[in-house]
Amino acid sequence: MPKKKKAKKLKKTKISKKSKILANKSNPKQDQKTNIASEDKPEIKKIKKQPTEKRIYNLKDYVVYAKHGVGKIMAIEKATIGQIDIQFYKIFIEKEKLTLTVPINQQSKLRPISSVNQINKCIAILKTKPKIKRTMWSRRAQEYDQKINSGKIYELAEVVKDLNKNTDIIADQSYSERQLFEKSYERLKSEFEAVLNTSPEEVQKKMDKALGRTKIAEEIQ
Numbered sequence: 110m111p112k113k114k115k116a117k118k119l120k121k122t123k124i125s126k127k128s129k130i131l132a133n134k135s136n137p138k139q140d141q142k143t144n145i146a147s148e149d150k151p152e153i154k155k156i157k158k159q160p161t162e163k164r165i166y167n168l169k170d171y172v173v174y175a176k177h178g179v180g181k182i183m184a185i186e187k188a189t190i191g192q193i194d195i196q197f198y199k200i201f202i203e204k205e206k207l208t209l210t211v212p213i214n215q216q217s218k219l220r221p222i223s224s225v226n227q228i229n230k231c232i233a234i235l236k237t238k239p240k241i242k243r244t245m246w247s248r249r250a251q252e253y254d255q256k257i258n259s260g261k262i263y264e265l266a267e268v269v270k271d272l273n274k275n276t277d278i279i280a281d282q283s284y285s286e287r288q289l290f291e292k293s294y295e296r297l298k299s300e301f302e303a304v305l306n307t308s309p310e311e312v313q314k315k316m317d318k319a320l321g322r323t324k325i326a327e328e329i330q
Contacts, residue, residue: 165213166198171222171303174209175260177202178296179222179303204299222303223262231266231297235319239271250285257293262300268293273320 166172170182184199200209211219223231242249253272256264272290274282282290294316301312317323 166219166221172198172200173220173222173260173262173300174200174202174211175218175220176258177205177207177209179203179299180209183208204295218260220260222300225304227262228301228304231262231301232315232319234263234266235270235273235316237270239273240267241271246283246286250289253289253293257289257296262297265293265297265300269297269316270320273322 166182168182168185172180172182174180180200180202182198183201185196186199187194187196189195195212195214197210197212200211201207202209253268256268259265269290272282272286272293274290298309298312298316301307301316302309305312305315314323
């Protein structure tokens with residue numbers, strides 16, 4: 110009698126195991142329905158803030174805007190345009206008496222001011238001999254203008270060095286040549302002032318010494 114009871118118990122355990130296996134198997138039709146339902150629902154993305162670039166500047170920081178030169182961040186303001194919160198810098202360019210509005214997520218034309226080491230390298234560039242190409246002036250003028258507006262300090266120093274005539278006599282330079290020299294010279298000078306934190310007179314002496322302009326002035330006197 111006890112042997113028959115054990116056989117019945119074994120049958121019950123076998124049936125329960127089969128039912129568990131069947132229950133674990135997924136229904137392909139149901140899976141298809143759930144996938145279709147999930148595909149039908151579009152993803153809703155709410156843009157609340159503008160994406161920001163890595164570099165974050167602070168109030169009163171000096172920056173360089175490629176086409177205008179050295180400026181100072183006078184304010185960091187917010188505005189809502191098309192339901193998007195936009196943050197932007199108010200940058201004052203002292204040399205041009207110009208205020209620029211630059212969104213934080215459009216910093217490609219901005220760069221921090223140079224380091225002291227970079228300024229020293231610029232002085233070394235100013236001391237080297239000018240490279241004068243034998244191409245037409247109109248083509249060279251275009252190249253110089255592109256370098257001035259590139260925002261790259263070494264290229265700016267090269268323009269100053271190449272257009273330097275070691276003299277202030279107007280007859281030694283054409284009008285357009287002198288204009289480009291003054292533009293590049295003043296832009297480089299303004300960055301020297303911001304980095305070295307010295308007076309414009311001291312910076313001018315430093316630059317003129319590197320360019321050899323002070324020697325000519327001493328000889329004239």
